[in-house]
Amino acid sequence: MRTITFSFLFMLTSVTACAQKKDNAPLVPPKMKTIHSVPFLTKQNDFIYVDKTSLKPITNQKFKRASVYTPTGFATVANEKNEYAVIDENGKIVLNFSEEDVNLNVVNGLTFYKKDIEYEKKMPVWKWDLNIMGGDIKKEQTYHKIEIGVLETKQILLNEDIPYLDDNYYLNIVSVDENHVFWNGDLYEIKKSRLNKIEKNIAELLENKRFIKASNTDFSMYELGQKKAIHSEMKGIETLQLQFGKETITMTEINKERYEPEVPKLLVDSKTNDVYPFPQYEKVFPKEITKATALQIDFIKKASLVYSITNSPYFLLGVFNYDHDVWAFDWLYIDTKGNVVDSIDKYNFKVLDQIGNMVWPDRKMILPNQFINKNWKFGKIKSYRGMNNGYLIQIEDEKHLKTMGLWNSDKNIWEIKPEYHTISVLDTEKEIYALQKEEKGLYTLYDNKNKKNIGSNAYQFINSDGLVNVNLNSEKNMDYYIDIYSGQEYKE
Template structure:
């Protein structure tokens, strides 16, 4: 049995950490009758300049946008329309973290290879002398600093704009901790394999791992090694759990780290506390459960660890759970904690369906699919249901109020804004989406769309069957097109 899970907790919006650099953006892309985009003032819809584009993005909170000309070339402009990155065939993406605007330029091309790397087709269809490569450039718009410029084989590697704010003065990216100085980045630490909460990180050296604090030169824990075995004492009996947190592919950081001097074991995801060496309080049935446990996670910001046993009797893929605290006390249930366990495709595993939606609120003919949770949804969860007629629907359930926020009568529900509780609802499988304000329990606007993105980018079918793309305000339904 192989498993792959991730754990998540509430995190700050990276773009908001440097509020002094955040601008009030008044310009939005507007689709004209000539199927061109111009930028207009979003209050009065008057053009802010005379420039036209084949496509255009919203401005970032730092005042930059990606546009495309009639040659399908990309560029970056500022609010005045001035070109910041010139037009080229390379696709451009932007991401704002700590008030800095990071860009990525990416283009695919065929690279001629030396003869020893030719692909010889033994079936006689020819010799492939070229290989698909990516030319990637990543940098900072404000300072024009280049962080990476590489040509890499298409299937071998890639780089992303997944910069993470550690605090207002530090950023983590691509295994490196950076300090922010004059709109640029300077390297502080390399060879970081995992960023942890509370300004901690894990460094690797061969098969050894060390945990550091941001401003600490000396490791908090050092000479840690990975383990899939966990031993715990119960009276005179030693319980040995083998293949704990077993994964199909070896993770970069093992899910259990052991201090070989003290035999202390620090479990995933934050490795912030030691798993108890001894069970001090447990029933016979709880001990039997622990002997079968295959998952051991540390529930962050709590004294508890989570123990999981796969339940092979269930019709759907599921786990049963038990808990043990740092003193070795075992319990069947704990209070509510801001802690989620997700599988590798983002579906919620813990808390499980019975914790979120207890059986007394369930129709006896219902079967359940995957549960989805997104950061900022607090006590609400998207739950898939199949009824006795095998009709599959989705609803939004509030686990605290024990009530449906959105009744389970929709084929799909898309999350647009968790804080303001904006959703896109699709009634039927091939139907259109409507905007829905869950706070006011009202539909927004009068239009339905083929698709609605969280940034307000929508699509509709024209009378001729052509798909048209443009922007709307998801909070009012206002459309930015003629």
């Protein structure tokens, strides 16, 4: 039987994290401020900052573009020359205007910035690119000049010129705890708002302050603050063996992927032969099946996917079903003691494919057959941290009309009926959504918690920070900000 390979990611507590936490896990207490000012668009198409209640100007500064303030009190602005800068709440420039793009990200109460500009760099003759067909010689290569640092202390973490194709530096800083962050393969301790590197060459960050380091083909697992490895000399494998009575069941090509991951999905301890599955490698896969039916044993022999369901005693076993109209897996579960079951209780654990669509729990677990129209076909299912048991589900009816709705798997009801082309999530906690009725139609604001529309205006798009776009005519659009909770527009 041919092998279908997939790469899977997981619903994370941070967009860029490699670790999982429960949705109700306490977040790191940030050093945040109450921000009273917002960018306001004038009739002259300039942005000024005003008090969000009185709409009175905070300063007399004008900008061609402006962002909302971070919770730490910083904003990015642009002038008429398309140069970018960062200002504080008083309008003081803390990063000078330059041609470099500027992005901000707040983690653990610190404001991280990234400055980035693309340019053509002259190369030495041995790096010239000869176009044999055209006879041209390209003497330049596209490079990125990147600077990443901390605004509050002016500490520079990285300052490099790198080839365009090698640019993999992002502001994906992950909070490990109040005093530690993970970024770019390194672990940092925060002291007096400055980052001090304490561990490097980390291949994978796990939950509960654990991490994996790689050395050639060996892997070791550590815990923050502990010098001795929890597990060392671990190897990656793609085969599992289970004993069932006198029979040895060999599962081959487990978690096979198109692209080899940095850390294998199955790690075996060379000393004990204990196998620890992805994503958290936190518990040992059983060596023996203690309870299973003949049908379950047959299923296990065909399984090609094994994941550890975190914060539970279970492992997830998957067999790809080639007969489905929509590609999907069939599922089975085995606990740490070797008991096999067909279903388990709900856990805060989601498997996503590499573009963010839901794989497990699958549609039948989320939206049981008794609640669907028999002519429906299902497309993508999405869920985001903080949505709890809410899922955005795509449906195609017998007329091939594709719509989307918000399904509550706890109450088994449509929170938002599948009558929309697109539903965008703006705030999961307060359940604020942007609804697009028809393809290429306008977006409106909707408060799902209170079941009411917000405001009366519609927009080309609505971002979670309140940035909206309206079409003035066929050739001109206008951007400005609104309050996504009240619909108030910040413009003259």
